[in-house]
Amino acid sequence: MHDICAAPMAGRRERKKQRTREALVDAAFRLFQEKGFDATTVEEIADEVDVSSRTFFRYFASKEDVVLTFQEEQFTTMLEALSSRPAAEPVLTALRNAAVSVIRACENGQYGFDPERFGCIQQMMESSPAVFGRSLEHGQKKQSEITRIIAERMGVDPAADLRPHVMAGLANCAFHSAFEVLAAGVAKTDRFSEVVDEVFAVMEDELAYRSEKETATG
Amino acid sequence: MHDICAAPMAGRRERKKQRTREALVDAAFRLFQEKGFDATTVEEIADEVDVSSRTFFRYFASKEDVVLTFQEEQFTTMLEALSSRPAAEPVLTALRNAAVSVIRACENGQYGFDPERFGCIQQMMESSPAVFGRSLEHGQKKQSEITRIIAERMGVDPAADLRPHVMAGLANCAFHSAFEVLAAGVAKTDRFSEVVDEVFAVMEDELAYRSEKETATG
DNA sequence: CCAAAACTGTCATGCTGTGACACATGTCGT
């Protein structure tokens, strides 16, 4: 109860939990890839690791949560990347660079990311609406953290200024669009990072072009 | 079986179905507002109309579907508005005007929209993640229709050009951002239409501003 | 008025997710 050191591997119990968790994730992804997300039941996943279904739900709030765990990791990494972008960069550029660099890291297996699993997630997003929906939801929930960082970078108060919120939304939007474009087969490449980069490019170009014209709001 | 006239009110059966459907929607929204979306069960809704739960699911694919029905209507109206925007307008301006006009119509009770129900939906989006998630999902699914119209307007092939996809994504994004901003209490107004308009304005201004600077992607 | 089509209710079933309680295991102070 002293909490002397917040080390990740305190005792045996912690290690065991960690192992169980990883085993569950492994089993889940294996089954997801074999039979698809929807066709895989929580019971099957739990059986594979030889724990009860109840235990599964003590580790993950829902079946989708297994997948979202990785979104979470990527997201955290992205936030760090964003924070360390030079202050001289325009906001959208910083977002673009941060996003692209992290996704590239996933694809290349850097920082402990598993490229195969990354691909598997992409597949599931396309094939299972439930996963996709939860992912959108998760992204929206996490958007506030991006907003905070952007507001800091812009030197404005996020409670009184729309702009950081909208910019954070654009980042989220870029992800979704990239997914949609990839699923629709419109992109020339299969690399998610390149698609995201292109999407950002389109945003910048298209909106810049737009601003040359009149802003007739009538 | 002749299908001589495709009139909406063919026979008594059709009318009855329509009445049941409306009764279900009414009951659902009443209960949602009383007890909240999550606390309301399908059985309660069905009981209120004196039909079985099974019948409820013959009208709606899910509980969330009751709410999404209205999103659907608004969306359709928005597509029509978009199609009839003058071709001279830049794409984003057309999207902005189409979106704002439809939302204003909802708020003012035009075209048969119920402002009270519109407000109720807004409330539920904020309070129930399930509804919000499904709404995002739905929006993403419907995005392709916006894409098609925009592609037509731009005179490009949506199967080979990213731009219409990204622009459609921006429209979706504007909605989400508006919701988020509204829920966070950042906006100076409570009118959804005004918030959406502002969000579009920020997109245009901010990205135009950005384009003045260098596009250093390194 | 009768036969086909469509709608509904009932029943059975599967899956997700949660609460309660007992049992086993790990942890920590002494």
Added chain:
DNA sequence: ACGACATGTGTCACAGCATGACAGTTTTGG
């Protein structure tokens, strides 16, 4: 090493969503 306490797990029970199957009823149309 031993006992007290905290924590994790299994089992059981349960509510809710959603779907398939089948039988009974109403509507439709000739």
